[in-house]
Amino acid sequence: MAARAPSATRIQPVVVGSKNATETVVDTILKPLSTIEAAKRLAAYTAVDRHVKPEHIIIGIGSGSTVPYVVERIVQQGREANKDRVFIPTGFQSKELIVSSNLNLGDVDQYPTIDVTLDGADEVDRDLNCIKGGGACHLREKVLAEAAQTFILVADYRKNVEYLGTNFKPGVPIEVVPFAYAKVLQNLHHILGSPKATLRMAVAKAGPVVSDNGNFIIDAPFEREHMEQPYEIMARIKMLTGVVEVGLFCHMAQAAYFGNEDGSVTVKYHDGKVETVAPPA
């Protein structure tokens, strides 16, 4: 059997109905994708082809519906390329994805330096600031983004905006310790200028969404004036006692890949450069 990184663990997937890597690849080949799914896949594949190289051994895997295409492309690099790699998840979903794809699973406390982390985003602005946390994973996502030598975003064209809050309307996701949520909501309403901030409620469960860390999530929409330079409001929210992490990632990503409707990919870089990768001929 192939050698593995020393402290990586392999466990069996626990989610009933989760697909293995072969099934996912077969699905992708056989079933036509919607325009949005095709755009997500294009962004993810292009980013993996450019940023997941043979020398990259410790790889952070983000959360959301675009990230499965990242993992799919990594699996396509083959067993040999992946046998010594360790994959670090940003939450329950990406842990299941790693395990069900037969990749080596590790954690960020074992591997605090990550070669490259690839993750989705809810929206990305012209300076590569982004909103994350639509899936309530932004605490671990930010840790893996900070731990990474290279942090790359992958998304479809709807997420590519000049200013945060343009298309993504729920607001900035804020993870809070449960007993402090009402106090933090008051702070957001009356001090920080987000009168419509609300506690995120679960859909198929009575009560609030509980994050993978056992915390609550507040969604706080802000006016454009705050979103033009989001670092300042991010820092002010983070200073509120009871806040664990804020879903504003400022100046963290090296590049963002957006799959477009016409099959091209727009790449925005941290230095302001923008590239268009033409669709395959």
Ligand SMILES: O=C(CO)[C@H](O)[C@H](O)COP(=O)(O)O
């Ligand atoms: O931040 C996230 C989860 O907390 C996701 O990366 C973000 O919500 C984007 O997800 P998707 O790829 O499904 O649009």
